[in-house]
Amino acid sequence: MPGRRGDPVIERLPLRPLIVEAAARLAEAGVGSPMPDAESLAAHLLGTERMRLALIPMVEPEIADRYRALIEQRAARIPLQHLTGTAAMGEIDLAVGPGVFVPRPETELLFAWALAYLATLPRDHAPIVVDLCTGSGALALAIAHARPDAEVHAVELDADAFTWARRNADTRIAAGDTPVTLHAADVTDPALLTPLTGRVDLVVANPPYIPEAAILDPEVADHDPHRALFGGPDGLDVIRAMVAPLARLLRPAGATAIEHDDTNGGGVAAILAAADFVDIAEHPDLAGKPRFVVARRRGL
Template identity: 50%
Template sequence: MTATTLGAVLTEAEKTLTDAGAWLPREDAEQLAAHVMGCTVAQLPLDAVPGAEDLARLRDLVAQRADRVPVEYLTGRAVLGGVEIAVGPGVFVPRKHTEPLLAWGLDVLHGVSRPLAVDLCTGSAAIALAVAHARPDSTVHAIELDPVALSWARRNVARQAELGDTPVALHAGDVTDPAMFAELDGTVDLLLANPPFVVDGVVLPPEWQEHQPWSALFGGQDGLVVIRAVVAAAVRLLRRGGGVAIEHDDEQAEVIMSLLREQGAFTDISYGVDHWGTPRYTTARRK
């Protein structure tokens, strides 16, 4: 009987995940295989025959992915801005969609010496840590309300500090509190936020609906409850010329630009697109 190669196993896994409705079946299968084999996707030995233990473990992970568990929960990691973030049940998974928002924010800080940045609704602390990694001269504050997400953020902040990055100042708190970070009023160079923005009652794909924390996803009857608080915080916290970027749904760009205009405090109000060309974040500068 011919032994099963890893390439054949991946083909089998790809079919399983395709049938289950996963939108990146081959990529997911390869990520899971690389996790099991302890290598990168590019290093996968497709002609090799996996050992029985590795094969059983990979097939178990594929079965869980077929149940639409996020692949990042299965590998325990996600990456944003070149920083590896530990993730698992109870914390929102950082997405590739956020990379352009991060890039915009880092561009705002270009030429600013010893910048002060704030990350609202930090979740795993991915955005805050990416800023601190890219700008070791920065001071970065991050805030999160959910205690489970906050425990993941603490873990990630501690790990990056051990690796030599500038430590992030992590806070437990509510972004909708009008006194949040009052001591920083008028001093912040950059405010970034990936807040909950999904309209209550919308049914999401299982990866979010069934597995990720609803508090990180749903933003009230119009999806804007937390976003309004972020806009108000930006008015108060940003220095003149400081920048704000808010991630949102692809249909919310116009309404968020309107919210920013209504404040009378911002200029250069615009939106940016993600890697799919979809409107994904709105930006502005403090007058």
């Protein structure tokens, strides 16, 4: 119905120029992926997907104002996922925010390897999987979603991260996934998950692995928890200390996949070799950098 005389006229604004303006602002602020981030934040605000933004050509001025405010937060280098509240792993979305590590796309490669490995196991028993350093629960919950037959355990030491993992685990249970068992524990504890000793088919881990002196983007340095990032002077402190409990958990010929810093592939492989692991293999990320190592506990 046309507005009556005297009604305030609300001028709607074209969305695409707003997004282009936002991407320029993010580029100026040093954000690494300005256009994808500008589109993702527009999609988040409008409750749609990035690929469907073209279906919303015009927006109200109030939406434009809120969008610009959101862009200013991103320009201040608050992580995109803290602004949208979610990050993906496999087929699931995880709630993330202050106090927990934001799952990264490169970990999808380890996740894909883990699923491929589980698919090779005989179906004579439910596979047991342990995710060490679970953070938001990303790997454990994505594996439980993809493999409902698996018994999945996840270990996290940090109380804030554990709270996010619990929240995500509850969300996945409500969505119908097989529950993951969360353990508030230290992955370097020699008594870690003692009842699972010698029974685990696969241990996955994306532990803290950045060398202390590394210089990081503000999104990482100022927003991911310190404990989630750093692994001592060479980045290997947690990996070194967790390998003995990890080896004890695995059944003979059981496998592990450990993500690591791109400077440290050889270091992790050497730690595994010294712990008598076999079939040690390095896997690169999409940029061709060494990203995770897989190995097997020696068979009987």
